[in-house]
Amino acid sequence: MDEQEIIDNIGGPISEERTLRDRSTRNMGLRDDEKSCLRTVEVQLDRCWDLLRQRRALSEFGDDPNAARVRPADEAEGYQS
Template sequence: MDQREILTRITAMVEDERRLRDSLASTGTDGDTERSRLSALERELDQCWDLLRQRRAKTEFGENPDEAAVRPSSQVEGYQS
């Protein structure tokens, strides 16, 4: 996945996240399914942002950005911005 594809995917996921949050706020119900989907989406977004940062860092330091790999969500969730 190249940088443009990652950014396109991030944009789509952010839109999905916004819709889910709006849905949860407007329904006022428990929304277990929506909360579960939102949690999974947040983890996937963290992974995409991490992959994008890896690719940019590799490019900046003259390495092959295609060698960047998706890291486990358990690893990237704890990162600070």
């Protein structure tokens, strides 16, 4: 998957995350299933952003961006920005 494909695929989860966050602030919170869905979307987005950062770093230093790999959720989420 190239960088543009990753960016194109992020739109749906971003929209879903915004919808759930908006619902949580306007209502009295989220139902358990919505909380679970939000957490799943957050992890999915973290992994996508991590993959994009990997690709860009590899490219910046003259390496093949296709060598970037989707990391396990616990690894991708463990990084500090």
